[in-house]
Amino acid sequence: MFSLSSSHRYFLYQGHCDMRKAFDGLCGLVSTQLGRNPTSGEVFVFLxxxxxxxxxxxxxxxxxxxxxxxxxxxxxxxxxxxxGRLSLSWAELVLMVEGIQIHKSTQKSRFCF
Known part of the structure; x- marks a missing residue:
């Protein structure tokens, strides 16, 4: 319960959202504007x-x-x-929420199994 982690996929809504919207209104934006299923387990971010x-x-x-x-x-x-990219990484979301701005960064490739 109440768990978000790097194992989830994150999608940023590109437009401006009316913060009076609750569950049903946000689900409508997810399905119509983002073309995603709100019950997929993905996390949708609105500003x-x-x-x-x-x-x-x-x-x-x-x-x-x-x-x-x-x-x-x-x-x-x-x-x-x-x-135009909709998806966010866990690291990008954490930096955005914490107010940390990176002006120049490079991500080194890592070996994956």
Missing amino acids: NRRRTHIKLLHWENGGFVLYYKRLEKGTFSPPKAMD
Whole structure:
């Protein structure tokens, strides 16, 4: 319960979201705008126009979980290299939520089995 980790897939909604939307409204955006299934177990990330509020919608066994954070100062900054890409990595999501901006980075390739 209440568990998000690097094993999940994360998708960022590219538009601005009305933060008054609850479970049903966000599920509508996921299915119509993102073309994804809201009950797939993936995590969907929504930002408001001023980028001061963030919501994460996630389906767990038995129901939806909605994570919500409102900043008192500053804004959320989505990763710079989005360029129409919908998916986020766990690391990109954590950096965005924590307010850490990386101006230049390179990711070294790692050997995978």
